[in-house]
Structures are given as structure tokens and as C-alpha cells.
Amino acid sequence: MRTLLKATFQVEASNKAVADGTLPKVIQSTMDKLSPEASYFLSVDGCRTAMFVFDLKDPSEIPSIAEPFFQSVNAKVDFCPVMNAEDLQKGLKKL
Secondary structure, three states: OEEEEEEEOOHHHHHHHHHOOHHHHHHHHHHHHHOOOEEEEEEEOOEEEEEEEEEOOOHHHHHHHHHHHHHHHOOEEEEEEOOOHHHHHHHHHOO
16 A cells, blocks of 8 residues: 655654764665655654655555654654545546
């Protein structure tokens, strides 16, 4: 299922993770694991945030995806199923 992962990093923890090199490693390992179709990096409510759109094959993958963000940068992590325009068109035809 196409899924949006949004990870919002606590400022103090992410400052430390940037300084010691942890944050780039967590981002890269997440990219390697998910092979996202899109990834974005931005500020949300004054906090560093990463968003990845990827194919979640099995919900049992969620802990192994989220835990590095929880442990390394004290992140808030959200998963949400999403559609692209083609998916939406297909769904609307079923109405």
C-alpha cells in the first residue's frame, strides 16, 4: 500500500544528531530500506521533518521503520495511506 511516512524531529535531539552524524545515517538507512518513490525534507512547526512516500508491503514493517527515528532524534512518526492522481481516478470510477 502506498504510504506516507512523516517524521518530525525534536529540535535538541536532532541538533545533536546533526552534529554527531547520526541524522544523515538514519535518513540514508531509511532511504535504502524504503526505496521511496518520493522524499521531502522540510520544517514543520519549527522542527526538522522528513516525508517519504513508499510501498508498505506489510504493517509488521512499521516498528523497524519508525524505531530508528524514535531512538535517534526523539521524533514524532506518522504513517498514512495515500493515493496518487491515478489511484484517485480509479477510486472515483467505482462510485
